[in-house]
Amino acid sequence: DAGVIQSPRHEVTEMGQEVTLRCKPISGHNSLFWYRQTMMRGLELLIYFNNNVPIDDSGMPEDRFSAKMPNASFSTLKIQPSEPRDSAVYFCASIKTGSDQETQYFGPGTRLLVL
Amino acid sequence: AQSVAQPEDQVNVAEGNPLTVKCTYSVSGNPYLFWYVQYPNRGLQFLLKYITGDNLVKGSYGFEAEFNKSQTSFHLKKPSALVSDSALYFCAVRATHLNDMRFGAGTRLTVKP
Numbered sequence: 371d372a373g374v375i376q377s378p379r380h381e382v383t384e385m386g387q388e389v390t391l392r393c394k395p396i397s398g399h400n401s402l403f404w405y406r407q408t409m410m411r412g413l414e415l416l417i418y419f420n421n422n423v424p425i426d427d428s429g430m431p432e433d434r435f436s437a438k439m440p441n442a443s444f445s446t447l448k449i450q451p452s453e454p455r456d457s458a459v460y461f462c463a464s465i466k467t468g469s470d471q472e473t474q475y476f477g478p479g480t481r482l483l484v485l
Numbered sequence: 486a487q488s489v490a491q492p493e494d495q496v497n498v499a500e501g502n503p504l505t506v507k508c509t510y511s512v513s514g515n516p517y518l519f520w521y522v523q524y525p526n527r528g529l530q531f532l533l534k535y536i537t538g539d540n541l542v543k544g545s546y547g548f549e550a551e552f553n554k555s556q557t558s559f560h561l562k563k564p565s566a567l568v569s570d571s572a573l574y575f576c577a578v579r580a581t582h583l584n585d586m587r588f589g590a591g592t593r594l595t596v597k598p
Contacts, residue, residue: 374528403585412590413529413575426585461528472517472536472579474586476528 374477376462382483388450391480394443395464403474404437404447405461413461419445420467452484487512489578491589498566498596506561506592508576518559519577519586520550529575535559546570566596 375394383389395402403418417427419439427437434453439445449456459481463474488511498504510516517536521529533544535552543549550561559576573593579586 405588413588415585415587418585463529473519473531473534474577475531476521478528481526 374462374464374475376460376477376480378480379478380481380483382485383452384485385453386451387484388448389452389456389482389484391447391460391462391482393445393447393462393477395445395462396466396475397443399464399466399475400442401465401467402439402445403463403465404445405463406458407461407479408458416447449482452482454484457482457484487516487578487580487583487585487587489576489587489589491574491576491592493592494590495593495595498594500568500596500598501565504563504566504570504594504596506574506576506594508559508561508589509557510559510576510578511557512578512580515581517579517581517586518550518552519579520544520548520559520561521575521577521588523573523575523591525572532561532574566594568596568598570594571596 377392401420404416407413416429417437422439437447459479461479462477465474490509519534520532522532523529532548533542535542540552548563550559573591575591576589577586
């Protein structure tokens with residue numbers, strides 16, 4: 371299995387631009403998580419989906435952030451408009467709930483820099 | 486609510502010495518507990534987990550952790566540290582009836598030769 375796939379790996383953009391981060395979970399996994407990692411705040415859960423349905427988006431910072439999961443194999447995290455304080459590494463993770471594995475598997479992350 | 490505390494921002498040990506990275510948790514109900522490791526510019530890698538059964542869990546790279554319910558702890562240990570173990574370590578907890586997981590702030594382990 372290729373594991374969780376994220377794209378792009380690096381993104382540099384200017385303040386005010388729209389940014390879209392993409393994630394492909396592990397095949398057969400039915401829950402997907404978006405995290406943000408910064409030096410100041412550590413690893414934060416932004417939102418997670420179960421069977422493509424958003425379950426908890428209380429970690430989404432503000433209305434500029436939105437996430438979708440149109441099908442079981444694809445999710446996007448969008449920031450519009452982006453701001454310098456959004457600069458961070460964004461991780462996607464997936465899990466097969468109800469299995470005895472109960473382990474989240476993480477993608478390599480997208481390193482975002484907003485100038 | 487679920488939460489995890491990693492009381493030490495940094496742990497320094499000499500190569501060959503035993504290491505311990507501490508973790509305490511708070512959760513309603515029974516916990517699932519995890520340790521992950523993050524190397525520079527990489528994603529988090531799963532190390533080990535406690536789901537049920539034996540309180541002593543053995544994982545990858547010679548690491549182990551002990552679940553202590555009375556102390557609500559899940560400390561990560563290794564008998565003999567390697568320089569290559571230097572990384573950022575995260576403890577995480579999940580209540581068995583919930584899907585989302587909460588991570589600690591991370592502990593940076595430095596093993597010196």
